[in-house]
Amino acid sequence: MECEKAQKLISDWLDGKLSRWKEKKLNKHLASCQLCQDYLEAQKIIQREALEIGKVENPSQWWLQFEQGIRKKLSLAGQPDEIQIAGEEKNNKKTKWWNLHPQAVRAISILTIVVGTLFLILYIGQRKNSEELPLSLMLSYEESYFNLSQILAQDEVAASDFATNLEETILEEIFLAGGEDTIWEVEYNYPLNNYQIESNDLRIENKYSEESL
Amino acid sequence: MKAEGESQLIEQARRGEIEAFMELVKKYEHRIFQLTYRLSGNREDAADLAQETFLQAFRAIKDFRGNSSxxxxxxxxxxxxxxxxLKRHNREKSYRDEAGQIDENSGRGRQKAELKVASPEDSSLSEEFRAGLKKAIEELPPAFRATFSLVVGQEMSHKEAAEVLGCSEGTVSWRMHEARKMLKKKLQPFLT
Known part of the structure; x- marks a missing residue:
């Protein structure tokens, strides 16, 4: 096992997220890798100290004042939708339609990419060879996708692993290309309603969600 | 407070009953304050953000449909x-009021002395290491900082953090790994 992969497993282990068989693999690697042993020890220290440094104790009087502040603002407002929150005026700008329909935007984007890619493959392929794609080649692709979809449909574990690996690869590519920072430079506004998690769904567009509270 | 009691309080708060909502505030204020403190880095901003969180929650509670907890x-x-x-105010140096100024050069200069203090066998780490760690967390990209704060600070599982952040568990796992690598790199002078 490569050290990079082992260190990813160490991270999952620290978060209590490592399966038994992966833990076994990690232990096997650790037994023969001083570098990863040191990495593990360093991460244990970071974990322990990070937990401690964010702990703040406030006296009970402080909490009373904190609650009174909230109560006062709520009483003044009367009804939930009359609450005014400082610094929110700027956020009341008109929401763009693409922010209101993230699913539609995603569908259109994927469709555009797929159609565009197919068009380029066929067009360039034809221009280059002045021939159509061999039928046998197209059928073999189709068969591969069909087989894969059959396997994933029948085996939940395989489907989950496939989705996770695919997702991590994509995210790593995005990160290496500096995309993660770019994505997060928008207004942070995760959807607060109707949220359903799907493990094989990247949901990157959630960062651009429409609902502003 | 049982979930049933909480649902009742939420229902009452939906009808505009302030006292019912204040019960929810009392239940969650400590955890929310801890989170805003970890993200903002100082008490004053954390208190303001926690208050704003509750006010926003009260305003939006009619739209809360219980799809998530x-x-x-x-x-x-x-x-x-x-x-x-953080984005609006560009608060990169927000931890400093409580952590004190960190002189990176002096940290490196004392590297050998700190190595012993920061070794895994030693239970008490130096204040300088903690200040360095605060600064390193503060310098994480926002998405990574939020993920790290939820998982390590709020002790959430990847699943819970994913629900809060609106991403998949795989994304949380990957961000945690990257965040840890970044922290380790920045704290290298202190670690053996």
Whole structure:
């Protein structure tokens, strides 16, 4: 096992997220890798100290004042939708339609990419060879996708692993290309309603969600 | 407070009953404050952000449909507000009021002395290491900082953090790994 992969497993282990068989693999690697042993020890220290440094104790009087502040603002407002929150005026700008329909935007984007890619493959392929794609080649692709979809449909574990690996690869590519920072430079506004998690769904567009509270 | 009691309080708060909502505030104020403190880095901003979180929650509670837990929903509001705050105010140096100034050069200069203090066998780490760690966390990109704060600071599982952040568990796992690598790199002078 490569050290990079082992260190990813160490991270999952620290978060209590490592399966038994992966833990076994990690232990096997650790037994023969001083570098990863040191990495593990360093991460244990970071974990322990990070937990401690964010702990703040406030006296009970402080909490009373904190609650009174909230109560006062709520009483003044009367009804939930009359609450005014400082610094929110700027956020009341008109929401763009693409922010209101993230699913539609995603569908259109994927469709555009797929159609565009197919068009380029066929067009360039034809221009280059002045021939159509061999039928046998197209059928073999189709068969591969069909087989894969059959396997994933029948085996939940395989489907989950496939989705996770695919997702991590994509995210790593995005990160290496500096995309993660770019994505997060928008207004942070995760959807607060109707949220359903799907493990094989990247949901990157959630960062651009429409609902502003 | 049982979930049933909480649902009742939420229902009452939906009808505009302030006292019912204040019960929810009392239940969650400590955890929300801890989170806004971890993200903003100082007490004053953390208190403001926590208050704003509750006010926003009260305003939006009519739209809360229970698809996620109230706890998750509240954390999501707190994360949104805190990250927007950081973005607007560009608070890169917000930990300094409590952590004190960090002189990176002096840290490196004392590297050998710190190595012993920061070794895994030693239970008490130096204040300088803690200040360095605060600064390193503060310098993480927002998405990574939020993820790290939820998983390590709020002790959430990847699943819970994913629900708060609106991403998949795989994304949380990957961000944690990257965040840890970044922290380790920045704290290298202190670690053996």
């Amino acid at each position: 109230f706890h998750t929903w509240l954390h999501r509001i707190a994360v949104n507000r805190s990250l927007n705050f």
